[in-house]
Amino acid sequence: MQLRLGLTLALSVLSLAGCSTLSNKLSINNGSLNYKKSTVDIDPLKYPDGSTARPATPLYPAPIIDPLALQHAPDFENQKGNRFAMPRPDEVVPNRALAEANNNYPKPVVLVDGNQNPLLKVTGKSDTIWQYTLATLSSLNYSVISQSQTRYEATIKVDDHTYVLKLSAVGKTNTLVLFNPDNSFADQAKAKALLDQISQNWPA
Template sequence: MQLRLGLTLALSVFSLAGCSSLAFKNGTLDYKETTTLEPLKYPEGSMVRPVAPLYPAPTVDALAIEHAPKLENKRGNRFALPRPDAAQEQSSADDSNSTAMLGHPQLLSDGNQNPLLKIDGNSATIWQYTLATLSSLNHTIVGQSKNRYEVTVKVDQKTYVLRLSSVGTSNNLAVFNADNTFADKEVAAELLAQIYQNWPA
């Protein structure tokens, strides 16, 4: 009887403690050890449409990786998000800093050598600056999206879409064709260089 009671108590204590407090390694941090794979190779002589990635992997600076938040537990062997209260305080502080401090644009390119314009700060403020810069250039704005940061521009009688995408406080401005593929690299580089040179901030 005592053995059963002891076994029951031990099982209940173990279940109340839970696996998370014991912090066994469960593979949630394996993404940090990933490697870059080669692009898909097609057999020679096969008829394959040209593939344009919709969501290309951005080139991440080593300094950004070094200063990235550590989303792991105290032992460093499991993925763990910060507590909600701390995250809310940090995000409100980040928002106030991003509205006060807006980074100067940087001309970059992604893994496929497509030109990008990287700007750190608040997305809404950056988009206002982008529209102000476009209005100072001699390009006709054909339309603007109401749901996202996207504007259709005419450059040399051809229509392009200028789109701002954000990850945290980092924002990338890219140029696309009307069919959602990346624009010609020379045209995109020239348009983004004009925005970079005439940036009001």
């Protein structure tokens, strides 16, 4: 008995699945587009005479649609035009190169301030930017003599000259500037040469 019941249910499921598949393949009109041919005008809701109900203001009144907008409205129907069919979403192809680029920090850019002093501008977290800066100095074989424990500052030696490289941040915008030990701006040509080297050898 149980076997017969199970067999009957299985056949029913298969027949329903077959009908659904056949219907989709043949695109049988299921009346889902009949709304397009509707010409029925529905009058506003009327209250019985003598009713004490307050005047009703619709929360979502039916919009007045421009006929031109209707002509250019998207047509949700199948290829045969006899069934309602939502368009399938476009296939999203993951751009691995773009994703990797977004995960990395952008390359630093060497700019000048109003007094023509060179500065290096880069976006990202200050801690990470400072680590990248130190890594770049190491790759360029520039000696870091000392570092500040409280600020992003490092005393470095370049071609027998001592400089102080400072990183300042406003939000996620970081600026690297080269100073002399007396806190004056370093020679503009030498500062630009060093900042250009850092920019060109940036590890990120």
